[in-house]
Amino acid sequence: MGSERQDRMKALGARLRGLRTEAGLTGAVLAQRAGVGQPTVSKVETGRMVPSVDVLGRLSRALDLDESTTQEVCDLLVAVEAAPNAVESSSAEAPVGSSLDEVVRSARLVRSFQCVVLPAMLQSAEYARHVFDSAPGATPEGVGRAVAARVERQSLLYEPGRESVFVLTEGVLRTWPGSPALMLAQLDRLLAVESLSTVRLGVIPWRQAVPVMPRHGFTLCDRTAVVVETFRGEHVVDDSAEVAAYEDAFSRFEEAATFGSDVRELLLRVMKDFRDLGGPATR
Template sequence: MGSERQDLMKALGVRLRGLRTEAGLTGAVLAQRAGVGQPTVSKVETGRMVPSADVLGRLSNALGLDASTAQEVRDLLVAVEAAPHVAETHIGAALDTVVRSARLVRSFQCVVLPAMLQSAEYARYVFGSAPDATPEGVGHAVADRVERQSLLYEPGRESVFVLTEGVLRTWPGSPALMLAQLDRLLAVESLSTVRLGVIPWRQVVPVMPRHGFTLCDTEAVVVETFRGEHVLDDPTAVAAYEDTFRRFEEAAIFGSDVRELLLQVMKDFRGLDGPATQ
């Protein structure tokens, strides 16, 4: 990350922290009032995360800022976004930024588990396989991904995930890693804010899957490729992806059927002797 951008991020964070202190609020109270996760407040205030305009607006409203002060922090955000930076140091930044500001997230995946559902070890394999990945970059990306998953528990948010059964059976590392990952899916599936669907192998797919994608509200779609992530906000493109997601969703099983399938896949992994060999 360029030093100018980093300095501006820190300046924005220091200013927001000072305003929170002046308001006599803790980070937890501010997060609750703004409808964001407490880790989000912490990372913004310490200059480790650039808030979206929506998140900054919520923080400003929760702090009760007057018009001039609210404009001051907006100007700081504009300066941060305009400053040069090196994208490689934050793998997954596009998806991270767009998802944080969305109230409805819908994700379809045909090979890799959705980012919001990945365990830390699973995510480490995902990021480690990216072109030009570095240990430092992977470490930061994994930490950010795990922290972002706190959004799953926030009231007022809804997350819908649709996977093919192949995702559950495409595994890195070892059977033990996948058993832990599948156990996490069982836990997440029980959340009232989450719907988890799987298209079983016996079901004909309505559209031949080509890649994974994540819809954020009705404003944007993040398309994931081997070389990175691409954010599309053209209304025609977003509408086409919404229609495609709906067709995948209609072909998926949910609820008790999904739990039964997950338990069966876990049983299959327990029957494996050890890690896969190349």
């Protein structure tokens, strides 16, 4: 990231931090009022994250800013976005997940369909490490940062007022990196997440025909954007016709999926298969 852009991000963050202090609010209280994660407030205020227009609007309203001050912080955001990047990100940095991170953090409804790899929001740290390690040009430092960011983002699953819907094919549960032990830990995490009131987890069993031949996985953020992850990075699509097409596809996958107790039973069966693969050490 170029120094000019970095300086402008810090200026925006410092101004928001000052306004929060003047309002007598802690970062946690501001985050709650704005309906965003506390890490989002921290990263914006320290110049480590560029807020979306939606997030900045939520923060401005939570701070009860007057019209002129609201325009001031909006202008600061425009200045950040207009600043040139002195150093472009390399392919090794592509997996960091910044695009997905920003749009997911500002969304209240996240819907993800995956046919090969687990959704980013459900991945354990070790599973995510294998995902990022497989990216072209991956470096240990880049992978470490990417894993940390992905795990930190998952705190959004627990926030009241958010809804997350995940639909997987059974093939996702049986496409595994590392070892059976890694997958046992990962499947145990899925069981825990499935029980959350803010999450719906569905699986299309292999005995069930898919309604549409899946070409790739995707994540819908509210009804305004869709994120597609590739080997080299992420693509955010906000064209309304494209988003509508992905919404239609997701609805069809969701209708074909099983939820609730059926999913828990399926996860337990898959766990048994991984125990059988791993032998006595994983029992």
